[in-house]
Amino acid sequence: DGGITQSPKYLFRKEGQNVxxxxxxxxxxxAMYWYRQDPGQGLRxxxxxxxxxxxxxxxxxxxxxxxxxxxESFPLTVTSAQKNPTAFYLCASSIMTGGGETQYxxxxxxxxxx
Amino acid sequence: xxxxxxxxxxxxxxxxxSAVIKCTYSDSASNYxxxxxxxxxxxxxxxxxxxxxxxxKKDQRIAVTLNKTAKHFSxxxxxxxxxxxxxxxxxxxxxxxxKLIxxxxxxxxxxP
Numbered sequence: 001d002g003g004i005t006q007s008p009k010y011l012f013r014k015e016g017q018n019v020x021x022x023x024x025x026x027x028x029x030x031a032m033y034w035y036r037q038d039p040g041q042g043l044r045x046x047x048x049x050x051x052x053x054x055x056x057x058x059x060x061x062x063x064x065x066x067x068x069x070x071x072e073s074f075p076l077t078v079t080s081a082q083k084n085p086t087a088f089y090l091c092a093s094s095i096m097t098g099g100g101e102t103q104y105x106x107x108x109x110x111x112x113x114x
Numbered sequence: 115x116x117x118x119x120x121x122x123x124x125x126x127x128x129x130x131x132s133a134v135i136k137c138t139y140s141d142s143a144s145n146y147x148x149x150x151x152x153x154x155x156x157x158x159x160x161x162x163x164x165x166x167x168x169x170x171k172k173d174q175r176i177a178v179t180l181n182k183t184a185k186h187f188s189x190x191x192x193x194x195x196x197x198x199x200x201x202x203x204x205x206x207x208x209x210x211x212x213k214l215i216x217x218x219x220x221x222x223x224x225x226p
Contacts, residue, residue, distance in 0.1 A: 043203065
């Protein structure tokens with residue numbers, strides 16, 4: 001998991017503003033994921049990508065968008081349509097050998113609304 | 115779809131005692147079950163995992179058991195230490211899938 005980086009560590013969003021969270025990995029993993037974690041809660045899947053230029057919605061994709069132009073990078077944009085974005089955002093990655101592989105997490109970005 | 119239930123939500127033990135956290139899953143095709151430890155404000159970190167062709171796995175003070183028939187798996191921590199205090203998450207994923215389904219987490223407190 002040391003090969004997954006997220007930036008920034010803290011991010012402040014104003015009303016009506018789109019913000020982008022960065023996730024980079026140098027593990028040569030094919031699959032990447034974004035999770036949202038609210039205080040005292042579990043992890044909920046926002047989006048995931050198994051290959052470059054392809055991604056799928058998770059359980060709570062509304063108000064979020066992603067892109068996967070490079071294998072190493074999977075940025076998440078929190079749009080103004082996400083009315084309650086305050087949360088801890090975690091990026092993860094895994095190899096792909098047919099399914100059921102370990103996911104390794106980045107250090108997270110804490111998003112706060114001003 | 116797959117659902118993973120985790121119990122208890124909080125667990126308080128005396129240092130040196132054992133702690134057990136249990137998870138049940140609904141999808142009989144699930145074949146990989148990782149456990150993550152998350153300290154306050156930090157990332158979840160894998161501590162142990164088990165696949166469906168194995169019934170038990172140990173790593174020092176940590177062990178995981180899997181009962182495929184009953185569709186439940188458990189995390190066992192022996193000789194608990196204060197540094198074991200954290201939130202623990204179980205997860206399950208079915209063969210050919212990349213979508214981990216997480217339990218709701220157990221907050222473990224080890225009292226010195």
